[in-house]
Amino acid sequence: MSANSTYAMQPVGRAISGVMRPPGSKSLTNRALVTAALAAGTSELTGVLHSRDTEVMIDSLRRLGISIEEYTDEHRVVVQGCGGQIPNARADLWLENSGTSIRFLAAMCALGPGDGQPGNYRLDGNGRMRERPIDDLISALGAMGCQARCELNSGCPPVVIESTGLSASKVAIRAEKSSQFLSALLLASPYNQQTLQIETIGTMVSEPYVEMTSGVMAAFGVTVECPQPGTYIVKPATYQGIRYDIEPDASAASYFFAVAAITGGEVTVDGLNANALQGDVMFVKALEQMGCEVHWGERQITVKGHPLKGIEIDMNAISDTAQTLAVVATFAQSPTTIRNIAHVRHKETDRIQAVVTELSKLGIHAVEFEDGMTIHPGTPRCSESKPALVDTYDDHRMAMSFALLGLVHSGIVIDNPGCTSKTYPDFFADLARLCEESSSL
Numbered sequence: 001m002s003a004n005s006t007y008a009m010q011p012v013g014r015a016i017s018g019v020m021r022p023p024g025s026k027s028l029t030n031r032a033l034v035t036a037a038l039a040a041g042t043s044e045l046t047g048v049l050h051s052r053d054t055e056v057m058i059d060s061l062r063r064l065g066i067s068i069e070e071y072t073d074e075h076r077v078v079v080q081g082c083g084g085q086i087p088n089a090r091a092d093l094w095l096e097n098s099g100t101s102i103r104f105l106a107a108m109c110a111l112g113p114g115d116g117q118p119g120n121y122r123l124d125g126n127g128r129m130r131e132r133p134i135d136d137l138i139s140a141l142g143a144m145g146c147q148a149r150c151e152l153n154s155g156c157p158p159v160v161i162e163s164t165g166l167s168a169s170k171v172a173i174r175a176e177k178s179s180q181f182l183s184a185l186l187l188a189s190p191y192n193q194q195t196l197q198i199e200t201i202g203t204m205v206s207e208p209y210v211e212m213t214s215g216v217m218a219a220f221g222v223t224v225e226c227p228q229p230g231t232y233i234v235k236p237a238t239y240q241g242i243r244y245d246i247e248p249d250a251s252a253a254s255y256f257f258a259v260a261a262i263t264g265g266e267v268t269v270d271g272l273n274a275n276a277l278q279g280d281v282m283f284v285k286a287l288e289q290m291g292c293e294v295h296w297g298e299r300q301i302t303v304k305g306h307p308l309k310g311i312e313i314d315m316n317a318i319s320d321t322a323q324t325l326a327v328v329a330t331f332a333q334s335p336t337t338i339r340n341i342a343h344v345r346h347k348e349t350d351r352i353q354a355v356v357t358e359l360s361k362l363g364i365h366a367v368e369f370e371d372g373m374t375i376h377p378g379t380p381r382c383s384e385s386k387p388a389l390v391d392t393y394d395d396h397r398m399a400m401s402f403a404l405l406g407l408v409h410s411g412i413v414i415d416n417p418g419c420t421s422k423t424y425p426d427f428f429a430d431l432a433r434l435c436e437e438s439s440s441l
């Protein structure tokens with residue numbers, strides 16, 4: 001799909017049922033790539049996501065001198081770890097608009113080449129990335145003994161890191177804008193020269209992602225102690241190369257669960273369960289509150305759609321699914337209010353503003369407030385003969401969530417559908433396949 005194309009959705013006119021397996025988790029793929037790159041020995045990662053966010057990570061790790069073999073058709077990569085000593089002392093890295101990549105790699109670069117010589121690295125991204133904050137992480141890395149700065153003094157990328165390594169016993173990090181700053185520090189922390197105590201300042205957002213980070217680190221042999229909320233202790237250690245299997249992406253799964261919710265069908269997502277490392281599996285609890293039936297299996301989760309009622313919900317912990325829920329909310333019998341997601345204004349776009357703007361353009365009543373939005377039930381003011389173009393703001397989650405509207409209502413056209421390549425290049429093909437297979441059930 002070219003950047004300028006559009007995708008005209010076709011309403012399905014019936015309940016959609018079926019089984020889906022979304023591609024591998026972006027968050028787990030990018031964590032596992034970093035831990036495998038820093039490990040001693042070889043790692044084999046399976047269930048890997050191949051998308052722009054993981055491509056920029058892999059390309060950057062290679063520029064740092066890490067050897068990575070990709071077997072794209074098998075969703076598998078083999079990584080030769082560097083044991084914590086970055087092979088190349090200089091590199092220019094392009095992270096496009098991948099928050100996980102730029103933040104995790106900034107902390108990794110701060111480890112330097114490990115031979116006493118300074119490493120010199122520059123990390124940059126696209127126009128939107130240059131508006132996404134990173135200064136809280138840069139300050140923490142600076143306090144741990146490296147020269148780290150935002151090149152344009154904007155608090156955002158580009159970032160320049162000069163470092164001979166990290167050595168600190170204690171560091172504080174703000175995690176009110178993004179949990180990725182803390183995750184980045186944790187991922188690099190086993191190679192800090194002393195036992196490191198990290199304290200978070202302020203109220204942390206997106207907390208399940210920090211547990212995910214500890215979970216991946218544990219799989220590669222490093223323990224994160226958490227003696228009390230907001231305190232993390234990591235001892236000097238070396239990740240050990242392993243074979244590691246990545247779960248399907250739970251945020252991507254939210255679109256398929258939503259299909260069941262809005263069409264009254266039954267959709268099963270394979271490869272996820274209540275023990276998943278991804279907090280976003282809990283999106284189905286929001287659907288349950290709205291009236292859906294949820295079955296938690298050992299290796300799958302099923303959502304069955306029923307008439308929906310509006311809810312009040314705090315989505316701080318699962319904010320990547322807030323746009324999905326906002327679209328589902330238009331199908332409910334009463335309004336839904338989503339709160340405590342002010343941090344989503346710093347993502348691929350200002351997601352609160354984008355959702356409210358696009359719903360309002362469609363004639364659906366939606367109200368924006370500082371940390372969330374209220375969505376009223378409604379039907380888009382468009383039809384086959386009078387289609388409506390939904391702006392997606394180069395945000396994959398705007399495209400994937402607003403596509404749902406077009407499964408039920410006529411005339412929904414998604415602008416720049418190719419933006420899903422950030423995390424889910426085959427999204428529209430997979431959605432069409434689910435609908436086709438459902439008709440033959």
Ligand SMILES: O=C(O)C1=C[C@@H](OP(=O)(O)O)[C@@H](O)[C@H](O)C1
Pocket residue numbers: 026027028099100177178179180183205206209319320343
């Ligand atoms: O650590 C991660 O893998 C992520 C953390 C979240 O970001 P914030 O912590 O910035 O909310 C989430 O939105 C993002 O898609 C992935």
Ligand SMILES: C=C(OP(=O)(O)O)C(=O)O
Pocket residue numbers: 097098099100101320347348397423
């Ligand atoms: C916010 C997202 O990504 P990132 O922060 O990794 O760019 C996302 O995938 O929704």
